Amino acid sequence: MNKFVLTVAAAMGIATAAQAQTWDMPTPYGDATFHTQNIREFAEDVAEATGGALTIEVHSAGSLFPHGEIKNAVRSGQVPLGEFFLSTLANEDLAFGMDSQPFLATSYDDAEALWAAQKPVIEELLAKQGLKPLFSVAWPAQGLYTNGEIATVDDLAGLRFRAYNPALEQFATLAKAAPVQVEAADIPQAFTTGQVEAMITSPSTGANSKAWDFVDTYTQIDAWVPKNIVVVNQRAFDRLGADVQEAVLAAAAEAETRGWEMSKAEAEAKTAEMKANGMTIAAPSAALTEGLQAIGAQMLDGWKEKAGPEAMAILEAYEAR
Numbered sequence: 001m002n003k004f005v006l007t008v009a010a011a012m013g014i015a016t017a018a019q020a021q022t023w024d025m026p027t028p029y030g031d032a033t034f035h036t037q038n039i040r041e042f043a044e045d046v047a048e049a050t051g052g053a054l055t056i057e058v059h060s061a062g063s064l065f066p067h068g069e070i071k072n073a074v075r076s077g078q079v080p081l082g083e084f085f086l087s088t089l090a091n092e093d094l095a096f097g098m099d100s101q102p103f104l105a106t107s108y109d110d111a112e113a114l115w116a117a118q119k120p121v122i123e124e125l126l127a128k129q130g131l132k133p134l135f136s137v138a139w140p141a142q143g144l145y146t147n148g149e150i151a152t153v154d155d156l157a158g159l160r161f162r163a164y165n166p167a168l169e170q171f172a173t174l175a176k177a178a179p180v181q182v183e184a185a186d187i188p189q190a191f192t193t194g195q196v197e198a199m200i201t202s203p204s205t206g207a208n209s210k211a212w213d214f215v216d217t218y219t220q221i222d223a224w225v226p227k228n229i230v231v232v233n234q235r236a237f238d239r240l241g242a243d244v245q246e247a248v249l250a251a252a253a254e255a256e257t258r259g260w261e262m263s264k265a266e267a268e269a270k271t272a273e274m275k276a277n278g279m280t281i282a283a284p285s286a287a288l289t290e291g292l293q294a295i296g297a298q299m300l301d302g303w304k305e306k307a308g309p310e311a312m313a314i315l316e317a318y319e320a321r
């Protein structure tokens with residue numbers, strides 16, 4: 001087919017064998033992560049539904065772009081789509097970080113309600129950057145990994161504490177710990193080299209990093225339920241034929257539903273895996289819960305002072321549910 005015919009075919013959105021394309025998709029987390037597994041299923045569904053017209057090649061564990069660059073790589077069109085941890089964008093707008101506000105949404109029901117309130121605003125904010133959200137999936141609730149039992153917030157003072165977003169950095173600082181930003185894939189090394197000695201993350205990431213190799217206690221503080229998001233470059237999406245676009249959106253909707261189910265199943269299975277590997281699975285003491293919730297309340301007060309109208313609207317919609 002000559003170039004002219006191809007261009008006309010492309011402009012008309014006609015899928016031809018010659019047009020079959022492959023999309024590279026960077027993701028931050030490793031292959032054992034349920035988010036990655038869910039995304040691979042999404043890619044298979046798209047390939048199948050489009051009869052191979054669109055193939056998505058998943059590049060996991062930050063192998064194509066480091067986590068912190070994935071959003072801008074999609075925005076600039078270097079790659080057509082990618083996944084990242086939504087709340088890492090909280091410095092752009094507080095609306096992005098709300099799922100990581102300590103003790104604001106701590107169950108899956110809360111998290112679903114928060115996402116429903118967040119979604120229209122996130123869509124609008126990302127649309128300004130030429131990005132379109134495809135789906136978002138929650139991690140299991142975030143718990144505390146330490147050596148030895150943490151009876152009160154005071155026990156966290158001075159600990160080198162792994163952080164993964166601005167909210168956790170602030171939370172650790174307010175607990176008088178010393179936050180250090182570390183990507184999930186680097187957790188084992190950060191502990192073995194002494195760069196960090198405690199963290200807050202899900203049982204998924206805890207078990208996948210073999211937390212039992214470097215800490216002995218998991219305290220189920222269930223502090224927040226943060227999400228990953230998959231976004232596509234709007235222009236790349238618009239260039240797809242209408243039938244392919246439809247297939248992508250249908251597979252994305254399925255991936256969102258499936259991902260939340262996988263997350264729920266993981267919460268229990270991965271906690272059991274940590275227990276089976278010798279970790280103590282502890283409930284937080286009343287004093288610890290009280291202390292952590294006080295930090296959460298302080299953070300939310302500060303948040304309200306800085307939040308723009310969009311972020312405030314999310315909070316109000318969520319709280320009015």
Ligand code: PCA
Pocket residue numbers: 085139140142164183184200201202203204205226
């Ligand atoms: N795992 C990711 C994000 C939240 C989670 O549970 C991490 O620890 O980086």
